[in-house]
Amino acid sequence: MAKINIKIEGIPFEVESGLTILEAAKACGFEIPSLCAFNHGECSKGSCRVCLVEATGARGLVASCVYPVAEGMEITISSPKATAARRTSVELLLSNHNKNCQQCDKNGMCVLLHVSKVTGARDDMYQGEQTPVTVDRLTPSIARDTSKCVLCGRCVERCKNAHGLGILGFEKRGFNTIVAPAENRSFANSPCILCGQCVSVCPTGALMEISEIEKVDAAMKAGKYVVVQTAPAVCAALGEEFGMKIGTRVTGKMVAALKRLGFKKVFDTNFAADLTIMEEATELLDRIQNGGKLPMITSCSPGWVNYAEYNYGDLLPHLSSCKSPHEMFGAILKSYYCEKNGIDPKDMFVVSIMPCTAKKYEKDRPELSVNGLQDVDAVLTTRELGKLIKRSGINFVKLPDAEFDNDVVGDYTGAGVIFGTTGGVMEAALRTAAFKLTGEELQSPALQEVRGFAGIKEATFNLGGKTLKVAVAHGMKNAKVLLDDIRAGKSEYQFIEIMGCPGGCIAGGGQPFVKPCFLPNEDADILDTYKAKRAAALYCEDELKTLRASHKNPQIAELYNTYLGEPNSHKAHKLLHTTYQAKEKFGK
Numbered sequence: 001m002a003k004i005n006i007k008i009e010g011i012p013f014e015v016e017s018g019l020t021i022l023e024a025a026k027a028c029g030f031e032i033p034s035l036c037a038f039n040h041g042e043c044s045k046g047s048c049r050v051c052l053v054e055a056t057g058a059r060g061l062v063a064s065c066v067y068p069v070a071e072g073m074e075i076t077i078s079s080p081k082a083t084a085a086r087r088t089s090v091e092l093l094l095s096n097h098n099k100n101c102q103q104c105d106k107n108g109m110c111v112l113l114h115v116s117k118v119t120g121a122r123d124d125m126y127q128g129e130q131t132p133v134t135v136d137r138l139t140p141s142i143a144r145d146t147s148k149c150v151l152c153g154r155c156v157e158r159c160k161n162a163h164g165l166g167i168l169g170f171e172k173r174g175f176n177t178i179v180a181p182a183e184n185r186s187f188a189n190s191p192c193i194l195c196g197q198c199v200s201v202c203p204t205g206a207l208m209e210i211s212e213i214e215k216v217d218a219a220m221k222a223g224k225y226v227v228v229q230t231a232p233a234v235c236a237a238l239g240e241e242f243g244m245k246i247g248t249r250v251t252g253k254m255v256a257a258l259k260r261l262g263f264k265k266v267f268d269t270n271f272a273a274d275l276t277i278m279e280e281a282t283e284l285l286d287r288i289q290n291g292g293k294l295p296m297i298t299s300c301s302p303g304w305v306n307y308a309e310y311n312y313g314d315l316l317p318h319l320s321s322c323k324s325p326h327e328m329f330g331a332i333l334k335s336y337y338c339e340k341n342g343i344d345p346k347d348m349f350v351v352s353i354m355p356c357t358a359k360k361y362e363k364d365r366p367e368l369s370v371n372g373l374q375d376v377d378a379v380l381t382t383r384e385l386g387k388l389i390k391r392s393g394i395n396f397v398k399l400p401d402a403e404f405d406n407d408v409v410g411d412y413t414g415a416g417v418i419f420g421t422t423g424g425v426m427e428a429a430l431r432t433a434a435f436k437l438t439g440e441e442l443q444s445p446a447l448q449e450v451r452g453f454a455g456i457k458e459a460t461f462n463l464g465g466k467t468l469k470v471a472v473a474h475g476m477k478n479a480k481v482l483l484d485d486i487r488a489g490k491s492e493y494q495f496i497e498i499m500g501c502p503g504g505c506i507a508g509g510g511q512p513f514v515k516p517c518f519l520p521n522e523d524a525d526i527l528d529t530y531k532a533k534r535a536a537a538l539y540c541e542d543e544l545k546t547l548r549a550s551h552k553n554p555q556i557a558e559l560y561n562t563y564l565g566e567p568n569s570h571k572a573h574k575l576l577h578t579t580y581q582a583k584e585k586f587g588k
């Protein structure tokens with residue numbers, strides 16, 4: 001990229017051409033307040049006017065998030081005119097805003113509150129009419145509160161860019177404009193897949209997950225046997241809630257914190273990821289050998305399952321019948337584990353800590369209950385766990401490491417760990433499928449062909465004389481390409497991995513917010529690479545494990561030997577498999 005010379009606040013800098021003023025200023029160490037500008041490579045709308053600056057060659061003040069730098073440009077951030085204009089922009093936003101920050105779930109990570117502070121805006125400067133308010137809390141996953149919306153449009157763009165869905169859009173006109181699903185419906189009455197990607201980019205409390213912290217508190221107070229499991233992507237990101245660098249693996253501290261919070265047992269969902277692979281690899285080979293529906297598609301991402309049910313009802317037989325790992329774990333805890341430990345399953349309360357808001361919906365699906373009991377009773381996001389730890393006064397950063405429980409269940413292999421990133425389920429499944437087909441372990445368990453963040457990855461493997469053609473997609477926009485090919489009878493694959501969120505669970509809708517204004521300086525340059533940093537934390541743990549293939553997990557072998565029989569047995573089907581149903585897009 002060509003370089004150009006500019007001045008910011010009178011200081012000369014050489015910067016890349018093609019940057020916006022906001023980007024160039026950030027690269028040179030200046031913070032210009034911004035609200036509607038995106039931080040994930042998505043375009044700015046220039047709608048909030050919070051980032052106004054003076055620039056030579058421009059007439060009047062310019063929105064720095066959309067205005068490009070030019071050779072010889074002199075940019076002034078601190079002039080009285082620019083400073084006052086930015087403050088006024090924020091004060092106008094606050095004039096039509098529900099300012100109950102004390103009760104707001106976004107407090108602590110609210111960009112509106114942050115820009116209020118840095119611009120010195122007063123929240124009572126302008127009083128006026130308030131736009132009529134809609135509060136939508138009808139799904140178990142995400143809530144929308146228009147009284148906190150600043151109409152920045154980030155959520156609208158994110159839903160379109162990640163999934164090509166466009167669930168959210170601008171509704172009504174003028175002063176009454178709101179951001180909502182079509183006709184201001186509830187998310188529950190739209191084909192929203194509840195992935196939470198819109199929540200991750202919302203700068204305010206207008207979009208948030210539905211918290212289940214109180215439900216967990218109540219179960220503990222009621223004397224239930226409350227156990228917790230954590231997904232692999234959680235330990236790759238939880239540290240960010242406590243100011244630690246992106247990509248810091250905090251498994252030991254997280255376990256120690258959960259034990260202090262009073263959970264009777266702390267398990268790693270990775271155990272059940274190994275179990276999923278045993279079931280899924282067996283199902284795949286059975287379909288290949290006995291003429292079953294191919295390509296088989298993974299089913300562990302509930303956002304993707306929601307998308308399939310709304311949009312590709314005719315392709316549902318392609319989905320593996322395996323439940324997702326945390327559901328499998330819940331089912332095993334409330335059967336095998338309770339039997340082994342003399343616990344009444346009705347007394348057990350299973351909490352899953354997940355990077356995902358769609359898992360809150362998934363756990364309530366009636367088809368996932370066994371003997372009238374839900375596999376999982378509550379799902380907390382990584383962010384909610386961060387809140388729970390903060391409010392208890394635990395000093396997370398200083399906590400000494402602790403180990404997961406692994407009595408009877410809980411041991412895991414490296415294959416389970418990599419489930420958290422795009423391509424991970426495929427890689428884990430191939431390690432075990434290769435062994436089942438050839439009787440030998442893969443020489444190198446790291447399958448680079450399915451790693452990385454390309455929207456669609458494809459690879460061909462020769463396993464025991466059989467050619468296996470596979471594909472991996474993440475984000476529904478990419479998945480749609482593969483699904484349309486299957487529908488048109490053009491797909492050449494035997495096995496496809498699909499994850500709802502772009503990047504997989506490491507960038508799930510329940511993960512810590514990645515917002516430049518809250519990042520330590522040294523992290524600011526890795527905004528574009530935060531997914532790779534989190535994924536690297538998982539691949540690193542995989543490499544450190546002695547056992548890296550699910551079929552080598554001794555506790556899984558014991559579970560089959562003494563309880564389930566064999567993968568895909570009748571008992572395994574009753575506990576570990578499910579069904580899917582096509583849904584009407586605007587059914588309720």
Ligand code: SF4
Pocket residue numbers: 097098099100101102104105106107108110111112113148204205206
């Ligand atoms: S969105 Fe931000 S400013 Fe608005 S109530 Fe919540 S914390 Fe306060």
Ligand code: SF4
Pocket residue numbers: 142158159163165166167168191192193194195196197198199
């Ligand atoms: S939860 Fe996902 S599908 Fe639903 S509106 Fe948000 S980004 Fe779109």
Ligand code: SF4
Pocket residue numbers: 148149150151152153154155156179201202203204206207
């Ligand atoms: S809901 Fe959030 S992201 Fe969407 S327009 Fe409103 S403030 Fe912006």
Ligand code: FES
Pocket residue numbers: 033034035036037044045046047048049050051052063064065066
């Ligand atoms: S951040 Fe530039 S106009 Fe909103």
